[in-house]
Amino acid sequence: MAHGWQFYMNPGPTNIPDRILRAMDHATIDFTGAQFRAISEECFAGLKRVFKTEHTILAYAATGHGAWEAALVNLFSPGDKVLLVESGFFSLNWGMRGQSFGLEVETLPNDWRRAADPAKLEARLRADTQHQIKAVLVVHNETSTGVAHPVPALRRAIDAAKHPALFLVDTISSLGSFDFRMDEWGVDVVVAGSQKGLMLPTGMAFTGISAKALAATATAKLPRVYWDWRRLLGENTQGYWNGTVPVHFFFGLQESLRMLEEEGLDNVFARHHRLAEATRRAVRVWRSNNGPETFGLDPAAQSDSITAVLVPEGYDADKVRQAALDKFNISLGGGLDRLRGRVFRIGHMGDLNEPMVLGAIAAVEMALDLTGVPHGKGAVQAAMEYLTETA
Numbered sequence: 139m140a141h142g143w144q145f146y147m148n149p150g151p152t153n154i155p156d157r158i159l160r161a162m163d164h165a166t167i168d169f170t171g172a173q174f175r176a177i178s179e180e181c182f183a184g185l186k187r188v189f190k191t192e193h194t195i196l197a198y199a200a201t202g203h204g205a206w207e208a209a210l211v212n213l214f215s216p217g218d219k220v221l222l223v224e225s226g227f228f229s230l231n232w233g234m235r236g237q238s239f240g241l242e243v244e245t246l247p248n249d250w251r252r253a254a255d256p257a258k259l260e261a262r263l264r265a266d267t268q269h270q271i272k273a274v275l276v277v278h279n280e281t282s283t284g285v286a287h288p289v290p291a292l293r294r295a296i297d298a299a300k301h302p303a304l305f306l307v308d309t310i311s312s313l314g315s316f317d318f319r320m321d322e323w324g325v326d327v328v329v330a331g332s333q334k335g336l337m338l339p340t341g342m343a344f345t346g347i348s349a350k351a352l353a354a355t356a357t358a359k360l361p362r363v364y365w366d367w368r369r370l371l372g373e374n375t376q377g378y379w380n381g382t383v384p385v386h387f388f389f390g391l392q393e394s395l396r397m398l399e400e401e402g403l404d405n406v407f408a409r410h411h412r413l414a415e416a417t418r419r420a421v422r423v424w425r426s427n428n429g430p431e432t433f434g435l436d437p438a439a440q441s442d443s444i445t446a447v448l449v450p451e452g453y454d455a456d457k458v459r460q461a462a463l464d465k466f467n468i469s470l471g472g473g474l475d476r477l478r479g480r481v482f483r484i485g486h487m488g489d490l491n492e493p494m495v496l497g498a499i500a501a502v503e504m505a506l507d508l509t510g511v512p513h514g515k516g517a518v519q520a521a522m523e524y525l526t527e528t529a
């Protein structure tokens with residue numbers, strides 16, 4: 139019998155604050171009425187401030203996979219070529235979906251432990267003299283590796299190559315956790331989800347769409363109905379929605395956006411950075427004694443929303459994750475795809491404070507002990523010292 143509450147330190151979904159749960163605890167209202175229209179307008183206006191865009195944002199009842207798919211089917215025709223910047227499991231998964239729709243998906247290979255190299259992207263686009271590549275797809279924060287990729291520098295690479303490709307960015311685990319700027323960074327399509335930085339339940343997904351991307355929908359030939367941006371924007375819909383509107387999500391989203399803006403986005407980002415840095419300092423302590431290390435190798439590309447921890451060769455990261463769950467009721471993320479059993483992932487995004495991070499570090503250190511993984515001791519102390527210094 140578990141006591142207390144489950145420490146939720148998975149890199150998504152994340153903890154749902156009481157304020158959001160209370161806001162969703164509401165009688166159903168008519169989604170065609172003025173009350174709902176005001177809520178919806180407040181939500182879309184607030185989302186624009188979080189995406190940092192003046193462009194269109196559309197929402198779906200879906201997980202992030204839906205927004206991935208919406209981006210593909212609205213922009214492309216069978217046989218179109220897109221260039222996927224490899225970053226890890228989620229990037230490859232997005233590309234695999236493109237292949238299923240008959241796109242020619244070329245992967246720009248990249249070491250999963252390192253940030254994508256803008257020079258490599260520029261060189262590849264320069265070589266595409268016929269401009270056959272219709273779009274560049276990038277995952278801003280690769281949730282499977284804990285590496286954050288340099289979206290502004292990748293944009294500059296596209297511009298330096300004078301290439302007209304659309305720029306599609308998955309912000310599912312960065313939006314609302316660390317800096318992202320759709321318009322300033324020249325992003326054409328932003329893919330986002332509800333269950334990470336926005337602190338909502340899983341099940342609402344978003345796309346930010348530039349004017350250039352909207353224009354591309356007119357010639358795209360892939361079949362689409364539910365995801366069709368033209369239908370969602372058309373006059374015959376009930377305002378940006380297909381089907382019954384999940385009003386409770388909007389109650390939650392309204393509260394989430396209010397919370398983010400009350401704290402101030404810059405303060406939200408600073409909080410995530412500090413909690414992430416405390417986590418990284420803890421991992422550095424474990425690293426001594428040939429223990430686990432941070433999977434990401436570039437100091438400047440460490441994600442502020444998730445840390446992937448690589449266990450030493452010969453040890454099983456899943457056992458650590460399982461021991462943490464079974465013995466201490468803390469949920470960590472497991473390794474995905476080729477990282478299965480090699481890493482466990484500590485999520486530090488969303489509604490989180492210092493004691494939660496310290497509790498997680500303590501539980502992980504106990505799980506390392508229980509599973510016999512060699513490691514240095516005293517990670518909580520190191521994290522406490524950093525958090526006190528920066529308080």
Ligand code: PLP
Pocket residue numbers: 150201202203204228277279280281282308309310311331340
């Ligand atoms: N992209 C990234 C970067 C993710 O982290 C995830 C999920 O964790 C997805 C896409 C897929 O989103 P969902 O699980 O909401 O379908």
